[in-house]
Structure formats: structure tokens, C-alpha cells
Amino acid sequence: MADWNERYLGEDYAFGTEPNEFVLSVAHHLPRKGKALDLATGEGRNGIFLAQHGLEAxxxxxxxxxxxKAARLAVEKGVSFVTRVADITAMAIPEAHYQVIASVFCHFPEPQRSDLARRIIEGLAPGGYFVGVYYHPEQVMLGTGGPSDPERLGTLREMVDTFEGLEWIVVEHVRREVREGSRHQGMSSLVHLLGRKPQEV
Ligand SMILES: C[S@@+](CC[C@H](N)C(=O)[O-])C[C@H]1O[C@@H](n2cnc3c(N)ncnc32)[C@H](O)[C@@H]1O
Structure with a gap:
């Protein structure tokens, strides 16, 4: 596994300080109050954006x-953002707790991927939203960011099936130029998910 502590050394923000483009584009769907969890937040750009949106992130x-660095960025942006060191493949996610859960560019092979998806859905309050951004398997050939192991990557169909039980608002496979910090640069193949947990399960 990549040594993320080493990658994050230095003053610059590896993926920038602005939110991912998809997260930004779907923000108008998201509530402006309640609790949000940004899984694998890294240097915090997406979680801090959710805090700026109004959520308790x-x-x-x-x-x-x-x-x-995330804590420092939150201070610079003038928002409260709680950070916690944990392995998201093992940590408990409280049930029916979050209005929004986000996961941006964090890829696991099976069975961890399905296990995490199940815990994400359980962690959402009824009516809560999941925002997911993933590289598509064809990204391995593009080589502009993300894991080189295709076992960590899912097609649109596979990712939608992994999160079975959500009501889908946006599911798309897109190819676009990504310019997010120094680590994600160039034509990329992406899976975007915005789903909502049903009010009645
Ligand atoms: C590509 S970075 C994305 C960071 C952030 N989501 C963003 O878009 O700016 C992947 C992040 O996943 C984190 N990560 C990888 N495996 C993890 C795990 N099992 N538990 C918690 N974090 C993990 C890494 O530390 C790293 O910060």
C-alpha cells in the first residue's frame, strides 16, 4: 500500500485545496445541515467543502x-472540521447517523469494497446521501492517477451493484481531463455516484 504520510509531506496539497469537481457539481442536492463523514479525506479538501456547505463534517x-494538513486548511477556510485517524476498512460507522457520506478516490478490492459499502449504507440516516468518486478499470491504461491494480477498480455496473439499496440520482462513467493538485492530472476515466438511502427501508 502507498505510504500516504510520505506523499503528504511538504507544503503543497497533493490533490489541491478545492473539492473534487463531481462533489462540487452535486452539492445542490445535499442538505445544508446535519452530519457528514468524508471517508479517506486525505488532506481534507472534500470534507472541508461539506463543512463550508453547512454540514457538521x-x-x-x-x-x-x-x-x-486538513486541520490547518479548515482553520484557513474558517470552518469546523473534526479529523480522526482510522482504517476505514475496519472502523465502526454508527448506524443511521449521517446525512451525507462521501468517498473520493479511495479504492479497495473485494471483499473490503462490498463490506465498506454495506457499512456506508447502514451509516446513512434515512434520506441521507452517498457521494462516490472512483477511477474506472480503464484508468490503469491511462496512467494519470489512481491505483495500478485493476482488482481495486470497478466498472459503473459493478459499483452500482456494490451499493445496492440506494436510490440513484446520478450514476455515470465519464472520461474527462482532471486537474486536481499534482497527483491527478490528465485524461481520466471516472465513475461518479450520487445515491440516496430510502426514507423507509
Ligand atoms: C487518492 S487519496 C484521496 C484523498 C481525498 N479523498 C481526496 O480526494 O483528496 C486516497 C486516501 O485514502 C487514504 N486511505 C487509503 N486506505 C485507507 C484506509 N484503509 N483507511 C483510511 N484511509 C485510507 C489514504 O491515506 C489517502 O489519503
Missing amino acids: EGVDMSEVGLA
Whole structure:
């Protein structure tokens, strides 16, 4: 596994300080109050954006170096953002707790991927939203960011099936130029998900 602490050393923000383009584009769907969890928040750009949106946001990551930079960015942006060091493949996610859960560019092979998806859905309050951004398997050939192991990547169909039980608002496979910090640059193949947990399950 990549050493994220090492990657986050230095003053610059590896993926920038602005939110991912898809997260930004779907923000108008998201509530402006309640609790939000940004899984694998890294240096915090997406979780902090959710805090700026009005949510009581928390970011979890394995990298304490990334989280220290996230805490600094939150201060610069003038929002409250709680950070926690944890392994998201193992941590407990409280049930029916979050109005929004986001996961941007964090890829796991099976069975961790399905297990995490199940815990995400359980963690959403009824009517809560999941925002997911993933590289598509064809990204391995493009080589402009993301894991080189295709086992970590799912097609649109596979990712939708993984999150079975959500009501879908946006599901798309797009190819676009990504310019997000120094680590994600160039034509990329992406899976975008915006789903909602049904009010009645
Ligand atoms: C490509 S970065 C994306 C960071 C952030 N979501 C963003 O878009 O700016 C992937 C992040 O996943 C984190 N990560 C990888 N595996 C993890 C795990 N099992 N638990 C918690 N964080 C993990 C890494 O530390 C890293 O910060």
C-alpha cells in the first residue's frame, strides 16, 4: 500500500485545496445541515467543502500527516472540521447517523469494497446521501492517477451493484481531463455516484 504520510509531506496539497469537481457539481442536492463523514479525506479538501456547505463534517483517514494538513486548511477556510485517524476498512460507522457520506478516490478490492459499502449504507440516516468518486478499470491504461491494480477498480455496473439499496440520482462513467493538485492530472476515466438511502427501508 502507498505510504500516504510520505506523499503528504511538504507544503503543497497533493490533490489541491478545492473539492473534487463531481462533489462540487452535486452539492445542490445535499442538505445544508446535519452530519457528514468524508471517508479517506486525505488532506481534507472534500470534507472541508461539506463543512463550508453547512454540514457538521468529520474526516477520517489513515494518514496523520494528511489530517494535520486538513486541520490547518479548515482553520484557513474558517470552518469546523473534526479529523480522526482510522482504517476505514475496519472502523465502526454508527448506524443511521449521517446525512451525507462521501468517498473520493479511495479504492479497495473485494471483499473490503462490498463490506465498506454495506457499512456506508447502514451509516446513512434515512434520506441521507452517498457521494462516490472512483477511477474506472480503464484508468490503469491511462496512467494519470489512481491505483495500478485493476482488482481495486470497478466498472459503473459493478459499483452500482456494490451499493445496492440506494436510490440513484446520478450514476455515470465519464472520461474527462482532471486537474486536481499534482497527483491527478490528465485524461481520466471516472465513475461518479450520487445515491440516496430510502426514507423507509
Ligand atoms: C487518492 S487519496 C484521496 C484523498 C481525498 N479523498 C481526496 O480526494 O483528496 C486516497 C486516501 O485514502 C487514504 N486511505 C487509503 N486506505 C485507507 C484506509 N484503509 N483507511 C483510511 N484511509 C485510507 C489514504 O491515506 C489517502 O489519503
